[in-house]
Amino acid sequence: MSHATSSTQGPRAVPDGSGAPAVYDLLGVGFGPANMALAVLLEEMAEASGDDGISRLFLEARSQPAWHPGMLLEGSLLQITVLKDLATVRNPCSRFTFLKYLQDKGRLFEFLNLRDLFPSRLEFNDYLTWVAGQLGGSVGYDRRVTSIAPVTSDDGGVEELEVTARSATGAERFRTRNLVVATGGVPWTPDGVEVAPEGPILHAHRFMHSIRREFPDRDAPYRFVVVGGGQSGAELFLYLLEHYPNAEVTAALRRFGYKPVDESDFTNTIFFPEMV
Structure with a gap:
């Protein structure tokens, strides 16, 4: 599965005409389950409206999706029901639910036969990777955010935020009207x-x-x-x-x-x- 690594592949952003970075309606720092669920919501809103919707970009320091990779022990299970996935409780008809993932992988009936709603963490991690693969156009991987600074108007009010991220090609700058930080625990x-x-x-x-x-x-x-x-x-x-x-x-x-x-x-x- 390929993953988008270029910010230019993200949804439409509006240039500000001054040579500064394009301005996104929303920029997310981190692409774990929290921001991934937000990305799913924005994707569904865009699909429902028939256009690109809110211009957005999520910056992730890792080179690919990963959910607690250091603790994916064999036999370890989720602590909460998998129905509290990225979409089900908000939109049971979503194409990003865990059940849709199982259907896509050809394992839906086998899972139902288990009579258990607490799958392994390894499988849930695979589900998150599956979802991320469908959202690659709004994600920039290999981008570690190094600074966030206000962009002020002449009267001193904050109009936007400028986010600087380090990538393999050097520093990159992005601007946004709204910032969501979901980088996980330390x-x-x-x-x-x-x-x-x-x-x-x-x-x-x-x-x-x-x-x-x-x-x-x-x-x-x-x-x-x-x-x-x-x-x-x-x-x-x-x-x-x-x-x-x-x-x-x-x-x-x-x-x-x-x-x-x-x-x-x-x-x-x-x-x-x-x-x-």
């Missing part, structure tokens, strides 16, 4: 702990990228310490036990035990429209 480490690109200290967000490189011998008597009592910590602890049978694996927890995910009916009401 990896956290305790004070005094430094996680280098290579080395024995691994962070969960790059676990699958690093574990086999740093610890290639699965039969070796390694000694691992997993710090953290959340879901990621529990999953990594179990992964190490299963994949390194001769290793000593220790869990370091702040609490007495692992903290379970709150999936109660009450908590899930945060997804209701009236809660927004």
